[in-house]
Amino acid sequence: MNPVMAESPAWVRVALIPFLQLVLALAISSLVVLIIGEDPIHAFQVMIRGATNTDFGGISNTLYYATNFIFTGLAVAVAFHAGLFNIGGEGQVYVAGLAVALLCLALDSTLNAWFMAPLIIIGTALFGAIWGAVPGYLQARRGSHIVVTTIMFNYIAMAFMSYMLVEYISKLGGNSTDSRYWNAEAVIPKMHEISSSFPYSLLNPTILLALGVSAAVWVLIWRTRLGFAIRTVGSNPEAAKYAGIDAGRIIIITMAISGALAGMMAVNEVYAAQSRLILNFPNGAGFMGIAVALMGRNHPVGIVFAALLFGAMNQGGTELQFEIPSISPQVVLVIQALVVFFTGALDQLLRGPIENWFQRRAIARSQQAAAQG
């Protein structure tokens, strides 16, 4: 009788278990809603309606938030593949916002959207890449830990951006904490401006960029030499060394890519949706990327779905405050935290027993088959 190399089926690993982890997170969040004396079922109904309605822009805004989370989720995932935990998405997005501001303030009266958009994409990716590559360099060549360095870089970015905004950018014609609006000619239109069949929302064509970038990340990680090097460094740095891979170089490149992905969120937020630079605009989206990547199991397809889910939660959360004023939209943060717990730190809590059960069943079946055959 052959020993069975049993692995639980793929749908269990990538769909069933994350789903159950989400259910567990939602169940515990419901307790919080119960504590503040509201009906969790009603709250979820309001959230789902708020996130999926077509007449008041619910679904469009869900997609708009999802666009942000795809970028930040991919950023975390690419770094994860190299065994790096990039907590610095928040800072990388923030600094990338500066690229949008500089380009628009300089050129928005001379270039139209067709010329402007590519420049903005390159600019945000570049600024994000720099803010990611420096911690990467410090980890690879100076031995400082990426987690601590990226946290510190988030706060350095906050101080730096608040200085730039308050001292310079706002003085060129905005309020005290934000820039002026970009010239409409230079900005890509939102969906409802392109076609009146879309309801009013902040959704704009950047979502296509996000989907394209997701596909590119898939190709990069699983179909290129660099992607192979990244995964090798992530799974076994020693083996990478013997395979002739310069792990340090790969770490720096990976962090630059990761930062560039995070930075492109500024295309959606600062360039297209808000059309101006606002103080603290990332507003936690960089951190949300961690939950998105964990839930999406670091795969672009999973990340797109997880981003949609968190986009829906964000949009549902903002609707919540109109229907049930006593529930703060910040309740979404509680759900996010619990998702991070159950899909990240406590992953084995559900995964262990469920995968075991499927493995045992597979082994029992094959033994049965062997006995009969």
Next chain:
Amino acid sequence: MEMFDQLFSLLGATIRMATPLIFAAMAGIFSERSGIIDISLEGKMLMSAFAAAVVSYETGSPIFGLGAALFISMMLSLLHGYASITQKGNQTISGLAVNFLASGLTVTLGHAWYSQGGLTPALKNEQRFTAIDLPGAEWMGENIPVLGSFYERVLSGHNILVYLAFVAAAVSFWVLFRSRFGLRLRATGEEPNAVDSAGISVAWVRYRAILIAGSLAGFAGAYLSIAQNASFIREMTSGRGYIALAAVIFGKWHPRGALLACLLFGFLQALETRMQNVELPLVGELPTQLFSAIPYIITVVLLAGFIGKAIAPKAIGRPYVKER
């Protein structure tokens, strides 16, 4: 004399700013010396600041408020411990989850209970820890030059938690470096295998370490909401947990070094508010944002080994798996 008065009131403010950092940094040292990364200092402080404000307001007693802060912070520690010790999960992810949870819960509960957008109602003086004037402070400040002013402005006039922070630092040093428990705790963070072979439970040492860390972080949180301020404010920790973490690294995981780092960072914070619109010779007006960024910048520089070298406990971040 005017110059000394200003200098001493700056030093007094330094001590008040450093207090929450000192508590939190000691918490970080206990946790990290036992091998558990403590990103969750920020969340524990935030949640305990909220608990302290709510309970002080509802019961009218700051002692109960402090108790609630310690309790809730230790609960979060246990959650972090369960994920990272018992379940052997990723400690960074678990710590981040605690921080997200604290951000979400404080605003959600505060908004639902007091409908002030996450703020808690203002506390009366008897509901918080207020400044204590040491005996004869005012008299000495008026009659004894320099030393009297130092006594009045630097040593006197702080609330009880400020003095406790310095006691906590001293006790932390004693426990970690002079007691048997401390020796075991440090060994657990360096060579858990050796600790295990000596018949001591690695998990139990780590659980005790993070419970101590939880209680210390609770003091830090309570200080923010019911001593330094008079209510809970949304995100009122504003990165102090991470600055404390920076102080731990800066102090090379040693209470004395961390204490000095906290005082330095506290000094920068005290300076920040005093440097607005002040023209300095040669450089002109310094941006206030620079002061808030300096702790982070020097931590990055230090970690990168450009000045000295900060070496973390050897087994930090690695769940202990018994060898078969």
